[in-house]
Amino acid sequence: MNFGLKGFLLCMLGSLLIFAGLVYHSISFVTDSKPSSQAAEGKKIFQRKACIECHTIFGNGGYNGGDITHIYEKYGTEALNSFFTNPPLLGGAKYARHMQLTRQESEYMSAYLKFLHSINTLDWPPEPAYNNAIR
Amino acid sequence: MIRSQHLSCKYALAAFLLFGLQGIVANGGAIELVLSDLRLPIDFTAGRSFHLNISIYWTLIGMMGAIYFFFSQETKQEIYIVKHINFNFWLIIATIGMSLGSLLLGFNDGREYLEAVWPLKILLAGSTLIFGYMLFRTYLNSIVPKSRATLISMLAGSLTLAIFYLPNIVSYDHPSIDEMMKYLVVHLWEEMTLELMGTGVLAALLINMTKADRRVAEAAIYLDISFMALGGILATGHHYYWIGVPELWIWIGGFFSAIQIIPTIVLLYAVFQTTKFESFSKFNYHEKITLMLIGSSMFYHIFGAGFTGLFMAYPPINRYIHGTYIVSAHSHLALFGVFGFLVLAVSFYILFTKVTLSKTLYQWCVVAIFSLNLGLLTMSAGLTIAGGLQAYCWYVFGLSTADTNTLIKPYLAIRILGGLMYSAGSTILTYAVLKSIWPQLKSIFTDNCYASDNRYYKERLVLTLFKSLIKKQREAAALLQKIKEIVNRSVR
Numbered sequence: 001m002n003f004g005l006k007g008f009l010l011c012m013l014g015s016l017l018i019f020a021g022l023v024y025h026s027i028s029f030v031t032d033s034k035p036s037s038q039a040a041e042g043k044k045i046f047q048r049k050a051c052i053e054c055h056t057i058f059g060n061g062g063y064n065g066g067d068i069t070h071i072y073e074k075y076g077t078e079a080l081n082s083f084f085t086n087p088p089l090l091g092g093a094k095y096a097r098h099m100q101l102t103r104q105e106s107e108y109m110s111a112y113l114k115f116l117h118s119i120n121t122l123d124w125p126p127e128p129a130y131n132n133a134i135r
Numbered sequence: 136m137i138r139s140q141h142l143s144c145k146y147a148l149a150a151f152l153l154f155g156l157q158g159i160v161a162n163g164g165a166i167e168l169v170l171s172d173l174r175l176p177i178d179f180t181a182g183r184s185f186h187l188n189i190s191i192y193w194t195l196i197g198m199m200g201a202i203y204f205f206f207s208q209e210t211k212q213e214i215y216i217v218k219h220i221n222f223n224f225w226l227i228i229a230t231i232g233m234s235l236g237s238l239l240l241g242f243n244d245g246r247e248y249l250e251a252v253w254p255l256k257i258l259l260a261g262s263t264l265i266f267g268y269m270l271f272r273t274y275l276n277s278i279v280p281k282s283r284a285t286l287i288s289m290l291a292g293s294l295t296l297a298i299f300y301l302p303n304i305v306s307y308d309h310p311s312i313d314e315m316m317k318y319l320v321v322h323l324w325e326e327m328t329l330e331l332m333g334t335g336v337l338a339a340l341l342i343n344m345t346k347a348d349r350r351v352a353e354a355a356i357y358l359d360i361s362f363m364a365l366g367g368i369l370a371t372g373h374h375y376y377w378i379g380v381p382e383l384w385i386w387i388g389g390f391f392s393a394i395q396i397i398p399t400i401v402l403l404y405a406v407f408q409t410t411k412f413e414s415f416s417k418f419n420y421h422e423k424i425t426l427m428l429i430g431s432s433m434f435y436h437i438f439g440a441g442f443t444g445l446f447m448a449y450p451p452i453n454r455y456i457h458g459t460y461i462v463s464a465h466s467h468l469a470l471f472g473v474f475g476f477l478v479l480a481v482s483f484y485i486l487f488t489k490v491t492l493s494k495t496l497y498q499w500c501v502v503a504i505f506s507l508n509l510g511l512l513t514m515s516a517g518l519t520i521a522g523g524l525q526a527y528c529w530y531v532f533g534l535s536t537a538d539t540n541t542l543i544k545p546y547l548a549i550r551i552l553g554g555l556m557y558s559a560g561s562t563i564l565t566y567a568v569l570k571s572i573w574p575q576l577k578s579i580f581t582d583n584c585y586a587s588d589n590r591y592y593k594e595r596l597v598l599t600l601f602k603s604l605i606k607k608q609r610e611a612a613a614l615l616q617k618i619k620e621i622v623n624r625s626v627r
């Protein structure tokens with residue numbers, strides 16, 4: 001077999017094998033905490049309403065609506081429920097409002113956001129450096 | 136041109152049409168981000184997912200066509216079951232049509248870049264499986280050396296296309312697993328699969344067009360794709376830093392992302408070493424446009440994807456710029472800048488083997504390429520500044536998302552300006568292609584390619600002639616019989 005081909009196959013298959021092993025390890029690591037059935041329902045609503053087009057989760061998604069991985073920490077269930085069922089105007093808009101959810105949907109969504117907050121994201125997003133000084 | 140190459144022309148045409156459409160649609164979303172109260176007929180979520188999906192689809196369909204075209208050229212034979220090139224084309228066109236249509240109607244799977252609903256994902260996976268299988272069988276049947284680097288590169292890319300897509304047909308309850316799987320397509324398709332396919336296609340094109348030395352090119356391609364596999368696969372880790380997986384990904388992602396710059400440099404070195412650009416003026420109009428598009432792709436490969444990516448994947452920097460518009464700038468430069476221009480180049484080359492490019496349209500194409508580049512750079516500059524401001528406002532000042540959005544609006548307006556320049560370019564280029572190809576449009580969609588230098592066609596031609604000979608013989612026999620009867624009658 002050609003030397004170049006051997007080298008390429010070794011790099012490719014070796015990397016794929018190591019990658020697959022690491023992904024398997026990571027999957028068993030994250031599944032230590034499973035989402036509750038309510039949180040899983042919330043995730044389905046999150047997907048159906050295409051929330052990811054404006055918001056980011058773990059920093060991935062649309063960059064306009066801000067990251068909501070740890071939003072639960074800031075507001076809690078009650079405030080989130082009232083936000084979803086009675087959505088305010090979008091930032092800078094006079095008419096356009098945030099998407100509305102029913103009471104049931106909003107409870108599922110809050111459960112999902114609570115679960116998201118429980119995931120360890122290695123201190124991402126970083127805390128603002130001058131947070132206290134500004135306020 | 137052999138039959139496989141003729142049949143793959145329609146892929147190139149479809150790529151151009153989708154590319155033209157994408158340029159126009161994306162502007163709507165960009166405007167809506169600045170003017171929040173603007174009520175466009177298409178919802179922002181639908182529009183953005185349309186934009187993300189079409190950007191993958193047109194590069195994918197263009198690349199598939201280019202692979203069929205150059206794979207049959209490099210193996211010097213027809214693709215295995217040649218008529219399936221047609222079947223796969225209509226399958227993927229139907230899938231793309233239904234996916235984009237369903238997204239506009241509001242059916243959304245809610246995973247970025249993978250928004251199409253699952254039945255349509257199965258169709259797309261089916262199409263990539265058929266594609267991989269056809270190429271694998273062609274490779275096995277080929278009589279050229281099996282270790283030919285262009286073939287290996289294209290084949291490895293085509294086979295991994297389906298492998299990385301399959302886990303994404305379903306979504307998972309745990310958001311971290313969802314993210315991990317998503318990057319098999321979002322990262323590994325771009326930085327591994329398309330990269331392998333692109334390298335093979337580019338090498339085949341340059342060997343063919345500039346008569347580069349194959350032996351030198353082979354060694355360079357192997358070096359390039361080996362580093363690509365070594366760096367690209369484990370560099371997926373740079374998407375895994377903050378998604379809830381073990382911390383070891385920060386080390387793996389950081390280290391292998393740094394390696395990823397090597398194949399970029401090797402590729403650049405190889406292109407300049409193996410290509411003999413004796414003088415640019417010797418080339419035809421369409422070859423000049425192809426080279427300009429390849430040049431653009433190379434530029435973004437080095438600066439838009441390579442060095443920017445290296446800088447962004449360094450974990451301490453990534454921590455602050457992750458989740459801002461800087462990432463958006465990078466993905467525009469890397470996805471369109473590298474693969475968009477490359478697919479445009481090869482699709483352009485393929486289509487203009489059928490027709491000639493007039494001088495006027497050549498000039499318009501030059502204007503279009505200039506406009507595309509200027510638009511892309513303006514767009515990315517606007518987005519980079521907007522992203523930098525986001526990081527500064529959020530992580531230094533602790534401003535809210537809404538306040539930050541008000542602050543960055545001027546830079547998002549610059550993005551719109553860039554977007555308009557870009558879509559002017561994309562519209563002109565698509566128009567020039569369509570106008571040139573229009574007289575030949577019917578022949579692209581009919582399977583009537585006969586070339587004398589191909590075994591398949593010789594056999595088919597001989598068979599047809601033989602059949603008509605038998606038919607003529609029967610007619611002659613019938614006529615003879617009649618003559619006989621008449622003669623017999625007159626004798627009596």
